[in-house]
Amino acid sequence: MLDVEFAVQKLWEFLREDAYPEDLTSRIVRGVKAEGILLAKSEGVLAGLRFVVPFLTRLGFTVQANLNDSERFSKGQEIAVIRGDGELLLSVERTVLNLLMRLSGIASATREMVEKAKAVNPNVRITGTRKTTPGLRAFEKYAIEVGGGDPHRFGLYDAVLIKDNHIALLGSVREAVMRARKVASFTKIIEVEVSDLKSALEAVEAGAHAILLDNVSPKEAKEVIEEVRRVNGRVIVEVSGGITPDNVVDYALAGPDVISSGYLTHSVRAKDMSLEVKPINVC
Amino acid sequence: MLDVEFAVQKLWEFLREDAYPEDLTSRIVRGVKAEGILLAKSEGVLAGLRFVVPFLTRLGFTVQANLNDSERFSKGQEIAVIRGDGELLLSVERTVLNLLMRLSGIASATREMVEKAKAVNPNVRITGTRKTTPGLRAFEKYAIEVGGGDPHRFGLYDAVLIKDNHIALLGSVREAVMRARKVASFTKIIEVEVSDLKSALEAVEAGAHAILLDNVSPKEAKEVIEEVRRVNGRVIVEVSGGITPDNVVDYALAGPDVISSGYLTHSVRAKDMSLEVKPINVC
């Protein structure tokens, strides 16, 4: 509920970025009432409408949403109908489309990876990373959840993840985990990024709650996962590194608890949508 | 010069998004001095370092940049070397990489389209659109310029572009252009989006400075461009609609002044980079 407030405030900032201090062109339709059909131009999973509807409503529009976030849309489907002041509608059109298209792109790719991975490993979780677009973190994490994924850390402040660079500065996995256990609150899990079995076991022995296997082949992943499980059945194992819808099945078959993918946010394609507007008499 | 200040302030906001209120993990390297190598993991065109260097410098780092924005980097090239406080370096790593990777992705794709198009039509301009990531408009427009493109409108406030939806609300191209000429400042150009010759000519006759041919085939584009040129040699003609590096040559051969591409910002892939960190004694 609350994130809606956060999102609406952000949508305002995005609108200002586009329409600061005003829209020169749309003045030509001042006084005209309009109806806009939000149209999908390809199939996918919807994300972002949860925020767009209250944003438009507060601007005075009447919005009829035919779908909710996380539902699939098909090519040509009318996702929503928006009625109200024509000048304002044309001013907000691009801001709204830019957000919906990007978030739906992320949700669609996440859903694809989730379905492919769960088909072979029903308990695996697909997660995003912190490789998000600067300024859009909360939205993109939301889109991953809408797609059925796990958002992973929102930021550096909410869980401990010891990465290769931390270890490089401290000299050993053990030293890094020990320090983390000392400075971290009891409310935080400690995860360690490793790329081989030896480091994985060192992390587990030092008390890590989770292991992030980065940049290993599916075969290597399988070997490490099995050995870690043998040593400590409660440790969570995550794999990452260049995983996309194309190779996610191979990694899912390796048996991890979690598969994380930067692709979902840094290189995904937007889902094309458009707004088809016509004049109306009343709204 | 000024945009650097704007960008540095934005980088602060992006860092806050990731590290609010602080980085739980990097505390484990408190007091360690570090050197980080910014490494390219594929080839491309660099964009964003112009803002990252002063950002890091103000945070107390020493930065040695081996490349400038708009220069090409090859896979494995050391783009920059950063020295300073290790804890802080690991805290800013992801924010910096996220920006550089995305902007370099845009600049690289733009450069590719510019080179392909100019090879067959030396005077054509490649431009972005307003289909940018919410909140990143100024950065993404910058990356397009770095790639050799034209930024087109920054927002709804700096030029008049009458789109299909404006025309739909007013009933005719002529009416729309007439209204725009009345309300727009003499300092603004008036461009009109059309998809056929008839509308294009109507816009030109009504006094438009530029025509945006949207969603036409290269063949249709060629016919409209030639006829518009015949009627009025000063009108600028832009083509758009699903143009990517794969089909840009076909459109360039149609002879437009400008080719615009939403792909450059809404669906481009980031260029992979990493930061390789090691401890040092002094910085």
Place this chain on the structure above:
Amino acid sequence: MLDVEFAVQKLWEFLREDAYPEDLTSRIVRGVKAEGILLAKSEGVLAGLRFVVPFLTRLGFTVQANLNDSERFSKGQEIAVIRGDGELLLSVERTVLNLLMRLSGIASATREMVEKAKAVNPNVRITGTRKTTPGLRAFEKYAIEVGGGDPHRFGLYDAVLIKDNHIALLGSVREAVMRARKVASFTKIIEVEVSDLKSALEAVEAGAHAILLDNVSPKEAKEVIEEVRRVNGRVIVEVSGGITPDNVVDYALAGPDVISSGYLTHSVRAKDMSLEVKPINVC
């Protein structure tokens, strides 16, 4: 429509400037309902009520506006009637009056210049400059439009205007225009400030879309305008430099397309208004 949102947010900031963190005096009328008559104390053209009405409405007042922006008011005319909480009304009174008085001052002076100039040169446009009050740019540009003027550039970001200082740093008008054509988007016009015929022609030949003749007499202006027109009939010619309602006719007779005046924003007198308040039973 959108600018109303922008303006209302700014009005909040202006109110905070006056009433931070609260109004010590108006507490003495807590609980009293009031009606306030917004009264003109001289004649003029109204500007700003478009923003003041929604601002007051959101604060819970009922507002009955007897005039719209751009309409004339006479001395003693009741511009609007405001009803609601007396304490709050007295707290916002000065903020609202300060804005209305200043904007109406600008709109009135603009209207005067527009009417005088068009009487002798029906196609001429009167425009403001960037010599606006710091922080009030968008409001003052709006007041100029309300007065019948052209707002000219909103800021350095929306059109190219090469001024004497740019030319001084580059050595020649030609060099400056050439550089601008290279770095500016195709969506921007290029205007050049000059003060003699030779420079004007150099700018036109280099490809400038508009010429700003600064600090010339009406007689000199006439000569340059005629010669520029002879060479290139499409170039827009603007004159500026110390132009006020007192001498605008002389410049209008010289035949420019545009007359710009810094006086309209940096030295105009406010239009006096007051709020006459009385207690009421219900609102």
Place this chain on the structure above:
Amino acid sequence: MLDVEFAVQKLWEFLREDAYPEDLTSRIVRGVKAEGILLAKSEGVLAGLRFVVPFLTRLGFTVQANLNDSERFSKGQEIAVIRGDGELLLSVERTVLNLLMRLSGIASATREMVEKAKAVNPNVRITGTRKTTPGLRAFEKYAIEVGGGDPHRFGLYDAVLIKDNHIALLGSVREAVMRARKVASFTKIIEVEVSDLKSALEAVEAGAHAILLDNVSPKEAKEVIEEVRRVNGRVIVEVSGGITPDNVVDYALAGPDVISSGYLTHSVRAKDMSLEVKPINVC
């Protein structure tokens, strides 16, 4: 000292208003070093340089100030010399001039009124009002002080001033003063606006510390002042209402402690200044 920080932050906002997100034109002088002479184009009293110098210094400029705020400048005098990056200098030029011109206009008018009034009434104070430009209150109050005036209330939060509208809602001067004495902190003075002797005496008897005589002739003012003084020698008497440099002497002769003038901020003319720029080799 502190207000400098406040002012520099505001100057940043003013610059953003003009140069958001960047200056399209000044890019043509990228890389050129420049020297700018800040030149007075009429005589007056300087105000604002105290804030402009640190603002420019932090932007990387070297500034040599030949005058301090509150000193007089003559027509053609070189107020300051600024050296540094040419592109940035042209980007900040207008923001700096707009502030200096307006504040110096206010300081100059204040100085004129102070000198005229004190020539006939050496102990009188000239003060501003809250009729300031929205958003510029602190700057304009500063300019009044620089001109030798008293800033009066900064806002509704720092002293009690019971105006005609407060009295209209409460029914009597006595009631208003009594309520104010009850709710106001002991740290605040209570001033009451009146326009006749009867109300003035009622306010004094109720315990007001100061009387604001509004919209009375100099002759009426004199009579009320003398009678109030006779009744209570400690009460401060202020006069206001249409007082400008033209009639200030008449009011000063009436013997008030304070003369306040809205003209100083709502209708004063800016002092013309310019920046003359030339290229240099080093800065």
Place this chain on the structure above:
Amino acid sequence: MLDVEFAVQKLWEFLREDAYPEDLTSRIVRGVKAEGILLAKSEGVLAGLRFVVPFLTRLGFTVQANLNDSERFSKGQEIAVIRGDGELLLSVERTVLNLLMRLSGIASATREMVEKAKAVNPNVRITGTRKTTPGLRAFEKYAIEVGGGDPHRFGLYDAVLIKDNHIALLGSVREAVMRARKVASFTKIIEVEVSDLKSALEAVEAGAHAILLDNVSPKEAKEVIEEVRRVNGRVIVEVSGGITPDNVVDYALAGPDVISSGYLTHSVRAKDMSLEVKPINVC
């Protein structure tokens, strides 16, 4: 009235501090409607509900307040009943309680001191100081007023208070007061902090409106107060320094006009309250 707007905006910031970017736990009750009883867990004076009610209302809750600020509550009393979305209610619970508990703690302690002091010295005022919690000044001053106290200065901007450190830098009380009379507006009172009779008399002679007797015993206070009164009956005398509910009567008996206490804001205990929530069918 106005301060409500200020406070609601602040409450938003406080909520963001706790729930940024969202509440992970309360998602588990998504869709559940709830009723929450705001319960007092000890007796005291209520403060803060004036702001909490509109804050909750704008979030969509229905609030039934059984008490107003400044009224006493007893242990176990139901202060208010809140109905609405359960997820959101649990997200705002702590923010609302944190504010109400702290402000009610301050109001209760103030009321205790006011009642004790007035029992022996009916005209004395109890005031707070500037020793408030950073960021909460306006709220804490409000709580003092609600408790029956005088807020004293809100900040360094609204009255002159010459403290020991000012005098230490200038060498004498006389010099300090003389300078203050010169630079301060006529709308400001001048108060001087002293700790002995000699300095008190020096301040009075130099023209101070008020004396702050700091860190003296009740006996010393009495002597100074009587002597100052003898010399000048209009000067306000304030005492301060380690005054709490435990010793306030001793100081009140010394006869000051004002007693100020930093304890009220820097060391007061919060009043315990809780929110008891249950599911409901409709709200």
Place this chain on the structure above:
Amino acid sequence: MLDVEFAVQKLWEFLREDAYPEDLTSRIVRGVKAEGILLAKSEGVLAGLRFVVPFLTRLGFTVQANLNDSERFSKGQEIAVIRGDGELLLSVERTVLNLLMRLSGIASATREMVEKAKAVNPNVRITGTRKTTPGLRAFEKYAIEVGGGDPHRFGLYDAVLIKDNHIALLGSVREAVMRARKVASFTKIIEVEVSDLKSALEAVEAGAHAILLDNVSPKEAKEVIEEVRRVNGRVIVEVSGGITPDNVVDYALAGPDVISSGYLTHSVRAKDMSLEVKPINVC
């Protein structure tokens, strides 16, 4: 490192709250150089100087710190010496003292509880709660860490804590935990607040990582802790509810992993400090 930047920015806001728009009194010492001794007026543990030093340094002061945060100070000890502009020093004095006094109060109370608890239960952690002062969360959590405590959750966004009100809305502990496991990221721990053994065991069986025993006596706590440990040795047990330095030993003896205390932030007394200022010739 980063939190210093965050804190310095906040200190600016706190200063603005006190000195907006400027300090009326300290102008009387304009031009005087000063040295200020930061003096402890009771013993305690220092917290906050880590942020105050860079804040003062950026304002131009030279600061010599004799102690670091987390070190003990004795009554009368000179904590730091600050040299620089006298006017500015007196303007920032109260802001700096307010922060240091409050944070040191929290750190001192935390240290006391930590030492008492660890004397009887060496592995127990003392933690704060979310009952912090609105707007000061990050500072108060920091002070708890400086005192040797564990900060617990920073906000609702970084760990799952199912409280009594969540359970009240869902009907059962099991249902609440099950839902949390479904919606929470794998990176978050799930803690459940209970007040009896039955609920504790239900939570453990449902998969909670931690149990918060709220409002139980030390004896009850002991019984639940032992039984929970018997069932599942890995579950973390936290106790809370009215725990202060006076009763912390009793609870520590019950054997919990964690003791949390709202007292540390909602009702702690500030540690008294002062700044003793004198004039100097150079700084």
